[in-house]
Amino acid sequence: MELVQLESATCTGARELRAIDSIGFYTLNVRILALAEKQQLPLLTICNTCTLNVLDAHAAFVSDNALARDVNARLSVEGLSYSGRTRISHFLWMLYEDIGEDELRRRVVQPLAGLTVAAFYGCHITRPPSRYGFVDSRNNIALEKLAVILGCEPIDYSGRTECCGFHTAAHDERISLKLSGQHIASAKANGAKTMVTPCPLCHTILDGFQREIEKDSGVDLNMPILHLPQLVGLALGMTPEELGVDQHIIPFPPLPSIKTLPA
Amino acid sequence: MRNLNTDVAVVGGGAAGCYAALKLREKGIHPLIICKGWVGKSGASLFAGNLVVSGRLLGNTAQQAADTAEFLIKYHNQFLIDQNWARSCGQWIEQTYYPELEAAGLYFRRDDAGNVVTSPGRIRSIAANVQGNSGVPFMDLRRKQIIKAGIPHLEETVATALLQRGDGSVGGVFALDYLNGEYIVVHAKAVILATGYSDRLHARSTGTREMSADGIAMAWRVGAAMSNLEMQWWHTNDVAHPPSWQRMQIYPNPMLGSENSARMVNSQGEEFFNQQVDDPLAFGPYTVQLKALTRQVHAGKARYDGGYFAGFDHCRADEVETYTTYAKAYKQLGLQFPQELVETAVTAHYRQGGVDIDNKTMRTSVAGLYVAGGLGGHSNGLIALATYDGNVVADGVANDLPTLGNGGILEQQIDVEHKRLEGILAVQGDLKPVGLKEALRKVMWDKVGVEKDNNYEWLDAIDLANMIDACELIIQASIERRESRGPFMRRDFPDTDNTHWLAANIMIKTDNGFRFEQRPYELPFFQPEFATRNNMDVAW
């Protein structure tokens, strides 16, 4: 499998653009889909919110002819056009759908034995129900199943499919500090040595804000947070440094089973 | 015990009660609403599926206008209605009701070209937002209007008795806030009862928890005459299985934006009712449908409690779902929609009969007591008719108000009602009839000494006392009407008898019980074309 970076891809607009400029939102996202379609490639994202944004834009595009015409007219300036054929995937789904559980299991060279992991799904890979088909998003167990394949031990806790609060954090951090504080505390109380998330926005709060969370709650958490690709990479034999694990605010402690780069 | 004073006590927070209160307030009169549940959310008005178009509205032809009137008089009321009243009601709906609702913000469903979406046919209807759910935004609007107007409303508070003055006139309401266990005495110059229908006297009903005939029982106890109590409507298409899913209805009404509507088939799969084929006139085809079902039951091909099916298997899913909520029952039951049909059964729907009133003022036979909406015996309901009642009663009460309210409520009445309610809490031992005995005893069993807070079960027991009284009246009235008429079917009197029974069946309280009187109807616009005919051979 080869990854091709869409060099001119833009931000998908997070929550902000879609709220205040819906046509701008649709156009930017359909443009990304069109860029992939032009190269006849499926689109892969590593972010929950980006995934939902392109999914929503795609759904609106294929169900609303007037919108589709409008958006394509806007894209025609740069010679782009979308016909609704791009397959949208998230890194988590790609592992299941394109690599497969058996292949992944075969490639695990460094089973993460002894690593108790709290899976943190976040929101936009499992809600709204109209996109993902869960009557109850708590029934999503994709990350826990993956954790088992990678040799670590998933734990159950109250925050699994809860919200980190990222989307209000730029103007007011308090909600995210409180919400994520509860989730990390619950993960810790249930025995997690690390948390893993398929969304870099969740990671920003859980890791990047964790010292402020500790200050806010008065509780020492010190919970390392991994990006999903990092957890997979470790099990596949990559080093923490290769994976950028050392860039996190909360240090990921060396595990006996995980090798580090020779000095 | 809390004492409250108001100009007018309005019992009931549905279409009639809310509108009466709003109109009184506009006149500078102070109403107070007493609602057993929540204003706008707990009565039958919530169930309004769609709203009938009257007169020449929305491009109705003269023929459609006439058909609508004919429907109301024949199919909706089997001629047991004052036709002049029906006419003025229709005019009000056309001139005031719709414009007023829309001006206040109610959204009548449009299509993308801006046309109000109607059902097809000779009698048309429209929807507030979605067909099948019109009552929700309609009554939400009323609730907000009540709040905006600053009209006080006691919620989860049940009126348990009408209180009389020395001269017998009604001057107040005894009420119980059953969540807090607080007794409330409302002193008023006049009382408007707008407690709605009494569907919940039957094991299967389309009604809400509220509809336990409180109005009939309370009005009867102070001596108000009743009219046509035996006239009960039935709904043929309530979900039969599982039995507990009752109140999920498959509406056979013509659908907005479609030429089709639900069809009914018997256990052999034979269609026996299809609105467009069998009943192009009746917009609410309940009686026509009931008669079609009765024929199936007589032939041994269906039962009243099941064995027949209803659905939309001849329609496209989007045809049903664009403007209606009719698919919701199928989806909840896990049925493929629209391919699969659902087994249905009969339930009690509106009661046409009720308290006898003067339809120009909504006065009852008891001074100071007025009635509006489904509780009245003057017509079968539609949310528009109930609202019209609210309008008429506000005028009626406003005109009478200067002459009302002399003297206070008899203290002794307050004591009696207080003791009755305490007695209900403390009751043990046997009650009749058997079915109610079991229910009442279960409710009562652990009540002795229980504190009076948050007590929905106390409410159930109070309801039950009302239900027992109302049931007796209804049974007596049913025995009195010696004919069959529309949904009122007697095996011993199968004919519709216009010679003897084109009349209101008035039940009057006497010192030692009751007596019946007949009051014939005038027939200025529509007349039945026969004297006597087997009811099953009559279209309406």
Added chain:
Amino acid sequence: MRVLDALNHIAEYDAPDLAYRWFCGSKMCGSCAIRMNGREVLACWEAAVPDMTIEPLRNLPVIRDLVVDRTPYERRVVAFEPWLERSAPYLGFPEPLLHKDIKNASKALDCISCMACYSACPVIRLGDLTDFAGPAPLVQLGQTALDPRNDPAKVRRALERSGIFNCVSCYKCEEVCPAGIPIVSQVIEPLKAKAAELLPAMATHPRVFRSIVASRGRIDPGALVLHIQGWRALTRIPRLFRMLFRGKINPLRTLVGTRTGAANAAKRVLSRNDAPT
């Protein structure tokens, strides 16, 4: 068997004093919402399952057992004055109105005010931390605020009290809505758009976000925080240093960085004059 039947059975045979509400029994009155196995449902519209746990709704005071006090919700709704005030005279029935212009309000009109979403909302769960009105009151607001017939001045007054930008977009509300209302995408987001239009100062965050994307093609978190929080961003200096130290942020890129292809495209797309600025 519905959950409601189970409750009726319990009240009849086991606990006659069990307090629970229901009126209509058919998903219209919204009085019977409870939590079953940790999820908000209507007792009248949910099949009972073995060993289920039944709790009252959250985020509202419990009066007793399953009966909650809805006053906090009612107070929020009334503060919005959720009735139509026309800026133009009513033209008579039927007035000119296209469904597409009222389609979001139309979705909000399906609301049965059952409070399931209010109970599921994590921001409401934080109490008075912010002024966020919560999903149920916002849906009630949407019924009139997203109605093109309503007076914008009135909508502005209501939105001022909505705390709408404190919605975290978690879709918990949509997940439990028994009426199937797309609360986030068809009520809260259109309300945010209204707020951006009528109360630009309230929408600084999304507007700054948009302008950064428009000029750079992608978002730069440093620039975003700097523009939105201004001097308040200085209080985040410890975090800034931590992130700098770990190589998470690049101040140079915050100051001058762009990605040419993306920036050009975003400029083109977002600078159309039919879009808000």
